[in-house]
Each structure stands twice: as C-alpha cells, then as structure tokens.
Amino acid sequence: MAEKDLKDLADLKAIFRLSSTKSPSEVTLRSAEWAIITQIDGHKSIGDVAEILALSTDEAINLFNGLFQKGLIEILSVAKEEKKQVPLSFFEKLSEELTKIIGPVAPYLIEDTLWDMEIKKEECDVRKIPEMIEAISEEIPDELKRVQFQKVMLEEMKNLESA
C-alpha cells in the first residue's frame, strides 16, 4: 500500500495513526514533518491538522504523503470527500473573460496555471477554483484590470457553488 501515492487514496477527511512497526526516531524528519507527527492522534483528519498547523491543502497532503511513504503513519479511515466537479463551460467563460483582459495569451496562461497546480479540467474540484483564479490574477499587472477580472470571476464562482 505504501508504494501507492497517498494523493490517490485519501484527501482531507482521511485519518491516520502512528505506525506500530516504525518509529519516527528511526528516520530523519524535517520540522514540518515532526509537527505533523505530534498532531496525529487517530482522530484528527488531514484537514484538521492542516488547519491547526496553518498549512495549505497541498502542503498538508504532501507532508502526509512523505510520512506515509516512509512508513511512519498508517491510514485509519479514508472517507473521501465528495468532489463537486467544475463544468467545462466554466473554463470557457474563464478563457473568454481573461482574453478580454490580457488578450490572446489567456488560454496559455490558464493551461500553465492548471499545469502548475496539477489540475485537469475534466476532473477539477470546485474547491480548487479560488486558488486558481488567484494564481491567474497575479499574472495581470494592471491593478484595475486584475480587480475587474476578479469581480467577474467571483460571480462565476458563486454560480458554481449554487449550481
């Protein structure tokens, strides 16, 4: 099981316990990994630990993944959160709005951002969208245009949530 990537197995609701066969003192750990170890109690989920340690979702999952690969933690329960998928029409709207702001490079910027965030359009979770919009916004140098883009996309995000 440890050979598999944790990212495929669990998400923020997964709960872990410390390994009964391997102790953290047997390996060298970074301070962030130690911080995770101190929080694992068989009750807190990845999401809970991320919140307590002020980690982003990706940071937390990567750190848990590292500890899992080292055999220091074991999965206690995997209650995969239900993903709400983003419809492809959202990306069309995104491309259309971004093109109005930055011109024909918009689709390339969207593709680059998706690539950086390891997101596939076909299976994109709604919860990833604000982070993606924020990352794209950072590439808009004009402050007024950036806010204009965020205004439109904020409305689109609200529509996604209510859909």
Add this chain to the structure above:
Amino acid sequence: MADRWLKEVNKVDGVEGVFLASSKGKILGKLGTLYPQDTLEKLITHLQRIIAAFQVAGKNATEIEFYWEDRYVICKHSANFLLVTFCKSAKVLSLLRITLNVVLANILEDKKFAKISSSNAIDKTIALRKGFFESDEQLLISKLK
C-alpha cells in the same frame, strides 16, 4: 452605508468578523464576532504603524496578512480607511482575498462612504510619531530603512 460590503465578506465560510476603520482609528462599520473595542483599536494602531513604516520607506504595503491568536488577519487599506478581516480557516484564504479585492474596489466607488472616510482621514505617518514602539515594530522599521 458599507454594511452591504461587510456582509459580502462575512458570508465567506470561515470568516469570523470584519470591520472598517478610518485612518484616525475610528471604527466606521463592523460585522460578526470581533474583539472588544480597545483590542481592535490597538490592532488598528499596530496596522497603521506597519503601513506608515512602509510609506516612510517609500514602499507600498497594499495588504497585510498575519496569523494571530489562532486566526488569520487580513488588512486591506486605501488612503483613508482600513478593511480588516478575521478568518479561522486557511482553506478559504484565496476566496477571501479575491472577495476583499472586489469589496475594496466597490467601497472605493461608494461616494457616501468616501465622504465619511475622508472626513476621518489623517496622515498615516503620524502613527509613527505617537507612543512607544514594540520590539517587533522597531525590528520592522529598522529593516525598511
């Protein structure tokens, strides 16, 4: 007045409270669960000093974010006012930052609010000349020089 916009921020999941303060330190509007008035005033002074320190150094800090008492504090500011939000969850920070940018732009377009906030405006650098500095404030100012 700006209540509509404060509501917009406050309804983001994980946001506990939000307030608007003039650069004089007067609270112009608030919503949600917030700290007592005196704590908020101390916080405003602290934020004003950070903004002023950057201003004196010829830099512009448009947004200040820090983690304080188990909460994320995000302060957006314009020439005449501060918009300060307390948020419990890291998961919503991206959505919250986007919402705050949009809300700030909308508040700036509100002529009625602009009138009130400008009548309560003050040169932020005055905050740097008042009272004693705490060690972390001194450290920041020395780094900016």
